[in-house]
């Protein structure tokens with residue numbers, strides 16, 4: 001693995017990240033395997049509150065690791081609050097992690113079981129920190145809402161994203177993606193597990209309060225297959241490498257407690 005380049009392949013994958021990012025072997029790394037029966041039910045944990053109504057997406061981009069929908073986070077127009085959080089956290093972007101055909105794909109697992117994909121809505125603590133960059137290195141800087149995607153019927157709103165993926169096939173491509181509200185990607189229940197962890201990609205900062213929803217959303221194999229049409233590689237590169245299996249495996253719990261909303 002040369003320089004700070006990293007990926008999900010044999011030569012630059014998760015098992016090698018520690019060479020350039022030693023925090024990879026830290027004591028609050030993500031993702032983890034969630035064991036529901038060992039999670040502590042904490043009655044003091046209130047519901048999470050998503051105030052996404054004034055939120056507007058700006059663009060969709062292929063950053064060579066995932067497909068990312070970015071938001072205008074210049075004010076507190078779209079925030080997550082409540083649950084384990086002491087104040088509102090601003091929505092910055094959301095992205096996905098997924099597997100190859102028919103197997104694995106999520107980052108968090110539940111009793112060793114993987115889902116086909118996992119959606120991450122990334123928020124930052126705009127009350128305590130001035131920029132996302134500053135927040136991303138602080139222990140209470142980020143809050144990521146994780147939502148599992150299970151293969152089944154077509155998801156009626158996900159097509160708004162999968163229909164745009166052909167426009168960002170290559171690494172480094174970006175296109176306009178206005179007016180998308182991720183509220184339409186939520187499951188019916190907001191019950192969750194929560195624990196303190198990290199970014200699941202380099203730089204792997206240990207700055208994330210993870211909130212993982214228990215109920216997956218259902219999407220079709222056809223919709224999932226459109227994510228796999230994306231490429232890790234840029235238009236100018238000779239090699240075309242399909243973007244799939246862009247997930248980090250579960251990391252040691254290191255004595256951390258996972259709490260359950262109920």
Ligand SMILES: CCc1c(F)c(F)c(S(N)(=O)=O)c(F)c1F
Nearest residue numbers: 120122136142144198199200201
């Ligand atoms: C530095 C930008 C960034 C990511 F690239 C990322 F993958 C994640 S993750 N998978 O932990 O949700 C973040 F939270 C995040 F802030």
Ligand SMILES: [Zn+2]
Nearest residue numbers: 095097120200
């Ligand atoms: Zn992620």
